[in-house]
Amino acid sequence: MATRRQFLKTSALGLGGISIGLSAFKYVSDFTGLQQNAADLTVNLTRTPTYCEICFWKCAGWVYKKEDGSIWKITGNEEDQHSNGRFCPRGTGGVGMYTDKDRLKTPLIRTGERGKHEFREASWEEALDMVADNMKKLSSQYGPECVALLNHGSGGKYFSDLLKAFGSTNIAAPSYAQCRGPREVAFVNTFGELIESPERTDIRDSKCLVLIGSHIGENMHNGQVQEVSDAIDKGVSIITVDPRFSVVASKSKFWLPIKPATDLALLLSWIHVLINEGWYDKDYVEKNTYGLDLLKEHVKTMTPEWAYGITTIKPDVIRETAKEMFNASPAVIIHPGRHVTWYGDDTQRLRAVAILNALLGSWGRRGGFYNPAVASVPNYPHPPFPTPSRTWRDAFPGQFNLADETLASGLCDATIPAPTRSCSFKAWLVSGTNLINTLPDQAKTLEAIKSLEFIAVIDTMPMEITSWADVILPECTYLERYDTLRVSPHRKPAIALRMPAMEPKDNTKSAYWIAREIASRLGLLEYFPFEKLEDYLDWQLKQIGSSLEEMQKIGVKTFEREQDDMYFQPGEQHEFFTPTGKIELYSTSFAEEGFDPMPVYTPHPEPPEGYYRLNYGRAPMHTFSRTSNNPNLNDLMDENALWINPKVAKDWGLKKDQRIWLQNQDGKISNFSIKVRVTERIRWDSVYMVHGFGHATKQLSRTYGKGISDTEMITNVMTDPIMGGTGMRGNFVTFLTEKPEEVAS
Amino acid sequence: MRYAMAIDTKKCVGCSDCVVACQTENNVPIGYCRDWIVEVVDGTYPQLELEIRSERCNHCDNSPCVRCCPTGASHVEEGGFVLVTHNKCIGCGACIASCPYDARYPHPDGYVDKCTFCMHRVTKGQLPACVATCPTKCMYFGDLDDPNSPVSLVLKNRKHKTLIPEAGTKPQLYYLI
Numbered sequence: 001m002a003t004r005r006q007f008l009k010t011s012a013l014g015l016g017g018i019s020i021g022l023s024a025f026k027y028v029s030d031f032t033g034l035q036q037n038a039a040d041l042t043v044n045l046t047r048t049p050t051y052c053e054i055c056f057w058k059c060a061g062w063v064y065k066k067e068d069g070s071i072w073k074i075t076g077n078e079e080d081q082h083s084n085g086r087f088c089p090r091g092t093g094g095v096g097m098y099t100d101k102d103r104l105k106t107p108l109i110r111t112g113e114r115g116k117h118e119f120r121e122a123s124w125e126e127a128l129d130m131v132a133d134n135m136k137k138l139s140s141q142y143g144p145e146c147v148a149l150l151n152h153g154s155g156g157k158y159f160s161d162l163l164k165a166f167g168s169t170n171i172a173a174p175s176y177a178q179c180r181g182p183r184e185v186a187f188v189n190t191f192g193e194l195i196e197s198p199e200r201t202d203i204r205d206s207k208c209l210v211l212i213g214s215h216i217g218e219n220m221h222n223g224q225v226q227e228v229s230d231a232i233d234k235g236v237s238i239i240t241v242d243p244r245f246s247v248v249a250s251k252s253k254f255w256l257p258i259k260p261a262t263d264l265a266l267l268l269s270w271i272h273v274l275i276n277e278g279w280y281d282k283d284y285v286e287k288n289t290y291g292l293d294l295l296k297e298h299v300k301t302m303t304p305e306w307a308y309g310i311t312t313i314k315p316d317v318i319r320e321t322a323k324e325m326f327n328a329s330p331a332v333i334i335h336p337g338r339h340v341t342w343y344g345d346d347t348q349r350l351r352a353v354a355i356l357n358a359l360l361g362s363w364g365r366r367g368g369f370y371n372p373a374v375a376s377v378p379n380y381p382h383p384p385f386p387t388p389s390r391t392w393r394d395a396f397p398g399q400f401n402l403a404d405e406t407l408a409s410g411l412c413d414a415t416i417p418a419p420t421r422s423c424s425f426k427a428w429l430v431s432g433t434n435l436i437n438t439l440p441d442q443a444k445t446l447e448a449i450k451s452l453e454f455i456a457v458i459d460t461m462p463m464e465i466t467s468w469a470d471v472i473l474p475e476c477t478y479l480e481r482y483d484t485l486r487v488s489p490h491r492k493p494a495i496a497l498r499m500p501a502m503e504p505k506d507n508t509k510s511a512y513w514i515a516r517e518i519a520s521r522l523g524l525l526e527y528f529p530f531e532k533l534e535d536y537l538d539w540q541l542k543q544i545g546s547s548l549e550e551m552q553k554i555g556v557k558t559f560e561r562e563q564d565d566m567y568f569q570p571g572e573q574h575e576f577f578t579p580t581g582k583i584e585l586y587s588t589s590f591a592e593e594g595f596d597p598m599p600v601y602t603p604h605p606e607p608p609e610g611y612y613r614l615n616y617g618r619a620p621m622h623t624f625s626r627t628s629n630n631p632n633l634n635d636l637m638d639e640n641a642l643w644i645n646p647k648v649a650k651d652w653g654l655k656k657d658q659r660i661w662l663q664n665q666d667g668k669i670s671n672f673s674i675k676v677r678v679t680e681r682i683r684w685d686s687v688y689m690v691h692g693f694g695h696a697t698k699q700l701s702r703t704y705g706k707g708i709s710d711t712e713m714i715t716n717v718m719t720d721p722i723m724g725g726t727g728m729r730g731n732f733v734t735f736l737t738e739k740p741e742e743v744a745s
Numbered sequence: 746m747r748y749a750m751a752i753d754t755k756k757c758v759g760c761s762d763c764v765v766a767c768q769t770e771n772n773v774p775i776g777y778c779r780d781w782i783v784e785v786v787d788g789t790y791p792q793l794e795l796e797i798r799s800e801r802c803n804h805c806d807n808s809p810c811v812r813c814c815p816t817g818a819s820h821v822e823e824g825g826f827v828l829v830t831h832n833k834c835i836g837c838g839a840c841i842a843s844c845p846y847d848a849r850y851p852h853p854d855g856y857v858d859k860c861t862f863c864m865h866r867v868t869k870g871q872l873p874a875c876v877a878t879c880p881t882k883c884m885y886f887g888d889l890d891d892p893n894s895p896v897s898l899v900l901k902n903r904k905h906k907t908l909i910p911e912a913g914t915k916p917q918l919y920y921l922i
Contacts, residue, residue: 073769075878086880089762092769217758222880229756229881245786247758250795257791620760632768635775636761645790680790 048501049077049555051486053153053478054090054097055623056175056197057222058486059083060556061091063479063501071095071479071501079556081223081490082198088220089621089636096632097477098502102701103460104474105506114450117467117699124509124517130471131429132521134454135166138426144168145388146426148411153432154483154498155458155475155511158528162515163429164385165527170392170425172406174438177725183336185402185723186350189587191363192577194404196372196489201333203227203236205367208328210239210321212263212353214337215246220620221338237328239321241266244615244643244688245681254321260613260686261343261604261729262311267352268601269307270322272299274359277319279326281361288574289358291586291598298598310601329360331367344718344727347402348599351587355599358583364568372489373561378543380536382527395421400724401593407724409439409717415448427454431511432475436464437625437692440714440728458514461629462699475511476504482512482533485540491566494558495544497537497551595722604718604730606685611665611732612648613686616710625692625711628703639706641677643688649678652735661736662708666715669740671696674708687733746824747889748862749917750876751896751905752799756883759784759797763875763884767801770863770874777850779860780875796922799875799884802827802848802860803908803916810840810849818856824888825917826864831856845912862886889917 047062052074060080064072074094078085087094107127112118122130138146144167149159152173160171176184184194203209204227216228228236228248238252241263249255258266274280275296285292304315325332334356340346362368392406395414400407412435415425428449439445449455449468457469466472479501486496504510516528530536538548546557568574575581579588591597607613621636622628628638642662644654654660659673672694682688694709718727759782767779780801787794804827811819811827818833819840829840829849834856841849841857852858863873867886871877876884887894892901896919903921910916 072772073766073874075766086878086882087762087766088880089760089765092762092878093765095769217760217881220760220880225758225760225880226882229883232756245790245793245795247795247797250793250797251755255791255793620758620762621765631775632765635768636765680786680788680793681795683790 048499049496049552050074050478050498050501051496052087052091052094054094054627055220056153057082057088058488058496059087059091059222060486060496061087062555065501071098077496077555079554079558080496081492081494081558082488083222084226086222086226088222088225090220090623090627090633091222093621093630093632093636094479096630096634097460097627098479098505100461100629100631102462102629102699103505103508104462104466104472105508106474107507108469108472108474110470114468114470115446117462117697119472122471124507127471127473128514128517128521131456131473132518134427134456134470135518135522138453139166142423142426143389145170145390146423147429148172148392148415148425148427149429149431150174150408150411150433150435151429151431154478155431157484158512158515159429159431159458161527162519162524165519165524166522167386167388169388170406170411172392172408172411174408174433174435176405177403177407177409177723178341178438178440178728179339181403181405181723182340182346182720182725183338183350183353184404185347186354187336188404189402189578189589190351190354190358190584195336198223198488198490199336199338200369200372200489201335202367202370203333204230206231206236206328206331206333207367208237208239208325208332210241210325210332210334211248212241212267212335212337212349213342214335215242215248215617217247217251218620219338219618237324239324243683243686246617254317254324256313256317256321257683259310259312260615260683261606264345264349264352264599265302265307265310265601266313266318267349267356268299268302268599269304269318270325271295271352271355271359272302273304273319273322274326274356275299277322279322280359281329284330284361285359288576288583289585290578290580290582290588291584295355295585295598302601310603325356325360328367330362330365332360332362333357333368334360334362341720341725342727342729343604344720344725344730345602346720346725346727347722348596352599355585358585363583364574366567370491370566372491373493373566374489375487375493375495375559376544377485377487377495377540380529380539382529390423395424396724400722402589403723408435409726410724412439412445412448416444416451424451426452428452429456429458430465430469431458434459434463434465434625436468437695437709437711440711440717440726442712443715458511460508461626462697463625464695464697467697473514474506474508475514476508480504480508481510482537484533485537492558492561494556495546495551496556497548499534499552590722593722607732608665611734613729614664614710614713614731614733615686615688615729616691617688619690622690622692625695625709628692628695628706629700631702634702637690638702639675640690640693640708641675642708643677643679643682645682645684646678646680647684649676652737654678654735654737658737661740662713662733663736663740664713664715665732668713668715669736669742670694670708671712672705672708673739747917748804748824748826748867748886749889749896749919750862750873751885751899751919751921753883753885753899753903753921754796754798755921756881757797757799758881759799760880762878762880763799766874766878767860770866771861773858774853777852777858779858798920800846800848800908801875801918802862803846803914803918804860804862806915806917807913809843809845809914813839813843815839822864824864824867826862827859828861828864829857829859831858845909845914846916
């Protein structure tokens with residue numbers, strides 16, 4: 001149990017300097033009642049609209065300033081479907097991204113060896129010239145396709161346009177092959193449509209929510225967390241499958257403490273039970289699906305008794321939970337999850353998830369999966385992008401044909417010269433993604449970087465990746481810039497504006513400005529016709545009957561759906577975008593590509609004696625490895641801990657808060673130590689840590705050396721043969737109680 | 746008029762948004778907090794229970810912090826807000842020692858600070874910052890004298906408890922269980 005004293009003790013290390021006292025309050029007697037809103041429209045305070053950049057949920061909100069012009073607070077915009085007027089801790093603490101004293105301040109050019117973080121300050125002219133000159137030089141030597149972009153977040157859009165105009169489509173975000181890719185491929189090949197972000201899960205009206213390792217609440221996907229809360233109020237039955245007693249497991253009617261890496265066996269046995277007991281939506285399945293008979297035959301032997309031996313979940317629990325889902329159908333969601341690259345057969349596991357939803361008729365139904373709507377906003381016309389003569393796919397002939405986005409890990413692999421490849425990537429632009437702590441197998445990432453002829457990094461903070469840059473271009477934060485409109489799928493079409501609350505700090509610039517300046521140097525300015533993004537926004541908004549001025553006042557504009565098609569209509573004959581036009585229980589595309597058309601369980605390696613499976617996840621106040629140095633969020637959680645079952649701790653003689661080091665199955669020893677958290681909430685065969693700590697960049701003064709990076713311990717990658725996802729949960733660690741010699745001080 | 750807060754432990758996920766929203770709303774220096782999260786785990790794997798609570802000043806009806814204050818800085822406002830007048834506080838710490846909830850802390854500017862139930866917002870008809878931002882909507886705030894206020898309604902309909910009731914301070918922070 002964490003006490004307040006401990007909280008103060010651990011968090012009182014760095015004291016801030018803010019000292020605005022609240023003078024005595026005057027009681028106002030004409031108090032008339034409480035509003036349910038968070039907005040504070042006190043006079044003399046200005047507020048500007050934004051949408052958050054601390055994570056990918058992109059909640060729209062308001063930035064309030066104090067009378068001295070500094071940022072006071074950030075709150076949600078009530079009109080926004082992503083946040084409903086309520087920001088999560090990261091969004092609320094977004095101000096720390098602006099105030100962080102460790103921010104990148106001016107362009108830097110490398111002077112020492114790559115990876116040593118030895119730089120000199122440079123002017124923007126010099127830094128931008130260097131990027132453009134290298135792109136031109138390498139393009140003339142190897143073709144423009146030898147330049148790749150790895151990106152995440154809003155800035156990526158401009159660098160994508162830049163690269164496409166330059167002649168390369170080798171553009172990837174780790175959010176695909178390291179995160180949600182398998183679910184997208186699984187659902188596209190079942191229902192013909194993507195899940196997308198925010199997820200189209202109709203949780204607020206769901207009667208039964210099934211979570212396979214998804215730790216909603218710890219993953220603070222704002223609107224989704226809110227909807228789970230609404231559903232709890234309405235009596236939703238939650239079934240959580242997780243070897244760890246997650247926060248949401250504690251709020252569940254059923255917690256299934258499954259043996260790690262066996263989820264697919266459980267899912268297949270649920271399919272077996274639903275079909276054999278007749279607990280499925282017969283009309284829906286008959287009308288809409290393809291392959292029921294094949295599926296029935298396929299799962300014939302996959303009984304709950306069969307699954308019990310694999311998963312340790314008792315047969316009666318498997319049947320009871322299957323019945324629970326059927327009773328709630330079609331208002332039931334077997335949630336597709338988000339970070340699902342676990343064991344290399346992830347697309348097949350997500351296919352089983354999709355099939356369960358199909359049997360229960362939840363796709364296109366209230367309380368299941370709704371049909372999202374997107375606002376239609378025209379883009380300013382520009383010349384067509386040139387057609388590249390080769391793409392990343394040429395590096396993987398015959399592989400990953402079903403991947404519908406570029407693989408960040410694939411770009412990395414294809415950067416390392418190999419005799420089988422005629423050309424490898426020679427230059428990377430990296431925008432807003434700390435690849436070293438994002439891609440598994442760090443040794444390979446570094447090998448790729450070392451073989452590059454040029455690497456430029458655009459970011460707001462020094463990170464592991466910036467240490468490896470030849471040139472660093474410092475971006476201002478989302479609180480200091482305009483960006484393109486947020487146009488995300490949701491129940492109603494909507495747009496949201498981000499505008500600067502503050503001037504860019506130090507010598508930082510917006511990603512749009514940086515991309516346009518590079519474009520200018522490459523003679524590609526026709527692709528960036530607007531000098532200022534706000535002029536583009538105003539043009540764009542006027543095409544849809546709004547204006548920049550209006551959006552500056554309201555922040556979010558929501559439109560009505562053009563058609564009443566959020567759910568399937570009774571009697572509707574729906575055409576699915578699959579080869580058969582039906583929901584494919586049997587995947588014809590998988591069969592054609594030579595993959596199992598229906599999911600097959602294969603056992604995964606288990607930890608050797610004295611080793612434990614390394615599981616990892618999120619904390620609600622942090623995003624990836626990007627926020628651990630944010631002063632406000634660091635104050636809430638300043639390092640991760642290793643969750644260890646008390647029985648294991650006893651075997652090893654480990655005590656609470658003791659510092660240990662980790663060594664994995666390949667002999668990799670952690671850079672730093674981690675605190676032990678002895679807790680009943682974890683199984684004895686696995687350990688758990690929050691992702692995103694263990695930073696090795698000394699320039700991150702608050703977070704350097706705090707905790708262990710799970711990514712550095714992930715040296716065994718199990719690649720999904722279907723779409724190239726990098727399975728990361730097949731790594732096993734053992735404990736070192738003495739400081740290893742090779743570890744840095 | 747008697748303001749109170751109820752927090753639903755069945756919905757709270759312990760995300761700390763209440764903590765950071767309070768810090769920004771009230772300019773609480775980094776490293777300090779007026780509210781905080783407590784997690785209590787009960788049982789043995791896999792028979793487990795977890796209670797997560799967002800804790801803060803209980804704005805007690807019988808508040809020892811007010812009684813022991815030598816300067817009158819600690820006082821009660823109409824509506825039950827237990828407050829500290831900063832410029833009357835000499836930072837002696839008697840109130841910190843007297844609080845069974847450990848809800849007060851010494852502000853680096855030399856006075857004792859604590860949760861105010863965001864009285865500056867409440868008197869303008871707004872909810873406390875923590876209640877207004879909570880993504881799980883697990884907090885209810887309002888007037889106990891009004892039977893139709895959100896807090897009255899939820900306390901009427903749900904099983905609840907207070908913390909350390911044996912201290913006899915009559916706390917006005919309720920936990921729905």
